[in-house]
Amino acid sequence: LMAILASNHVSNLFSKLPTNPPPSSKPNSSYSPKPPIPIPKYPPPSRSRKNFDPVSQEDPASRPHNRHSNYYKPIKPGSKIAPPGSDDRVIIVGNSGISYHLPGAPFEFMFSYSEIPKAQPLAMREPAFLPFAPPTMPRPWTGKAPMKKRKRNIKLFEPLGAEDSDLGDVGVKKYEMLRSYNLGKFPVRPREEVLGEPLTREEIKEMLKRCLSSNRQVNLGRDGLTHNMLELIHTHWRRRPVCKVRCLGIPTVDMDNLCSCLEEKSGGKIIHRLGGVVYLFRGRNYDPSKRPKLPVMLWKPAAPIYPKLIQDAPDGLTKDEADELRRKGESLLAICRIPKNGVYVSLVSDVRMAFEGSILVKLDCRGLEPSDYKKLGAKLMELVPCVLLSFDNEQILMWRGKEWKSVLGDESYNPDRSSAHFPHFSDTTTSSANSTPRMMKLWRRAVESGKALVFNDVHLSPDELLSVVEDF
Numbered sequence: 001l002m003a004i005l006a007s008n009h010v011s012n013l014f015s016k017l018p019t020n021p022p023p024s025s026k027p028n029s030s031y032s033p034k035p036p037i038p039i040p041k042y043p044p045p046s047r048s049r050k051n052f053d054p055v056s057q058e059d060p061a062s063r064p065h066n067r068h069s070n071y072y073k074p075i076k077p078g079s080k081i082a083p084p085g086s087d088d089r090v091i092i093v094g095n096s097g098i099s100y101h102l103p104g105a106p107f108e109f110m111f112s113y114s115e116i117p118k119a120q121p122l123a124m125r126e127p128a129f130l131p132f133a134p135p136t137m138p139r140p141w142t143g144k145a146p147m148k149k150r151k152r153n154i155k156l157f158e159p160l161g162a163e164d165s166d167l168g169d170v171g172v173k174k175y176e177m178l179r180s181y182n183l184g185k186f187p188v189r190p191r192e193e194v195l196g197e198p199l200t201r202e203e204i205k206e207m208l209k210r211c212l213s214s215n216r217q218v219n220l221g222r223d224g225l226t227h228n229m230l231e232l233i234h235t236h237w238r239r240r241p242v243c244k245v246r247c248l249g250i251p252t253v254d255m256d257n258l259c260s261c262l263e264e265k266s267g268g269k270i271i272h273r274l275g276g277v278v279y280l281f282r283g284r285n286y287d288p289s290k291r292p293k294l295p296v297m298l299w300k301p302a303a304p305i306y307p308k309l310i311q312d313a314p315d316g317l318t319k320d321e322a323d324e325l326r327r328k329g330e331s332l333l334a335i336c337r338i339p340k341n342g343v344y345v346s347l348v349s350d351v352r353m354a355f356e357g358s359i360l361v362k363l364d365c366r367g368l369e370p371s372d373y374k375k376l377g378a379k380l381m382e383l384v385p386c387v388l389l390s391f392d393n394e395q396i397l398m399w400r401g402k403e404w405k406s407v408l409g410d411e412s413y414n415p416d417r418s419s420a421h422f423p424h425f426s427d428t429t430t431s432s433a434n435s436t437p438r439m440m441k442l443w444r445r446a447v448e449s450g451k452a453l454v455f456n457d458v459h460l461s462p463d464e465l466l467s468v469v470e471d472f
Contacts, residue, residue, distance in 0.1 A: 077095070089103070093121060093124075096116050097117065097121060102132070107265070111131075111227055112225065113226075114225040115250070115375065121304035125303070132295045194282075207281070210242075211240070211242050220251060224251040227294070228296055233280065234291055237291075241286070242280065245277070248276060250376050259273065268281055268282050276345065325360060333362070337363075337364040337365075351363075363396040377391065385401070
């Protein structure tokens with residue numbers, strides 16, 4: 001085999017690729033592939049697209065509000081603005097913000113009835129438009145003319161309240177055609193008439209049994225009691241006499257105000273309240289067909305511009321003094337951390353008690369929206385009361401102010417008056433009581449309520465002490 005291979009003149013058994021390309025039919029033509037067409041990053045601007053503005057062709061009232069718009073229109077307190085094309089529909093600017101007056105409405109409508117800043121608004125962020133459907137539009141516009149009326153069998157219905165009306169003839173019934181409801185058509189019934197007699201404890205327990213473990217509820221969030229929430233409450237009342245309202249977020253700081261707004265605007269009665277959960281009773285004589293029909297708010301109107309909460313020199317301080325307090329507050333520990341969507345029922349009392357030991361109080365609001373902790377600061381400034389110094393680093397820094405008064409009654413504390421309740425205290429005890437007014441107030445309250453006892457003789461044996469305690 002080796003001899004055969006040696007006799008072969010081919011040194012490589014495998015063929016090699018040709019060094020020269022094969023001859024072409026057109027030797028003078030040189031072919032080069034074309035490069036791919038690059039995809040433009042942005043579409044070329046067209047003249048028709050540049051001149052066409054779809055927003056300008058729409059109704060100004062249907063444009064979405066731009067929070068970064070430069071619209072700024074100063075307003076005077078108590079001014080009334082009539083939108084274009086409205087007869088008796090007026091926008092009122094007052095101490096309660098912006099409200100909407102509609103003819104025949106039971107009260108002035110607002111976006112939020114509970115979250116109302118106490119400050120006077122300075123200007124508006126958007127043109128004056130009512131967030132309700134126009135009254136002159138019987139049907140939505142489809143681009144076509146309405147269909148011709150045709151003859152058909154008309155259904156007749158018994159009118160609402162026909163059983164209470166006296167027609168004069170026995171056995172005669174009155175029927176009407178079905179028609180749309182107009183706002184203010186039917187008179188609003190008084191709240192006392194709808195509620196009827198107060199519920200007893202047994203009736204309240206029976207009504208709460210179905211609601212305690214049920215998840216059928218109305219969720220009330222950061223905007224508080226909104227206008228459309230009233231319609232939702234009446235929808236719940238159609239099936240059950242009690243509506244469960246779960247309140248979360250900033251509105252729970254002032255639950256008393258929230259409960260009063262719920263009762264006033266809905267017409268119901270709160271029969272039970274536990275933390276942020278409220279149970280709203282519709283009334284004994286509630287009739288869903290006779291309730292007030294409220295128009296639905298189609299969008300959230302832009303909030304007006306209010307004065308700034310943080311000032312360089314707050315009331316009672318100079319700018320240097322305020323800066324010094326802000327420097328001290330940087331190293332101050334927060335008394336608590338505010339959770340997102342929590343229940344802040346005890347926050348006002350916690351801040352008041354914190355001011356007993358320090359002139360500055362800080363709250364940690366990390367994780368909250370800037371609008372949320374600013375609303376929280378505005379509520380605390382009014383309810384505590386206190387002075388806001390900064391919102392830096394998502395923390396609320398507050399100063400108790402020069403007109404601060406202790407909730408423990410330090411100013412009204414009198415040692416002579418306290419000796420009437422503790423006549424056998426020694427001088428050392430009285431001096432120690434002066435140094436701890438909070439403990440002294442708790443002792444006085446316990447003695448007055450009968451929960452504590454003052455011994456006439458301190459030197460008692462264990463058996464004598466036991467007998468005195470048993471007699472008490």
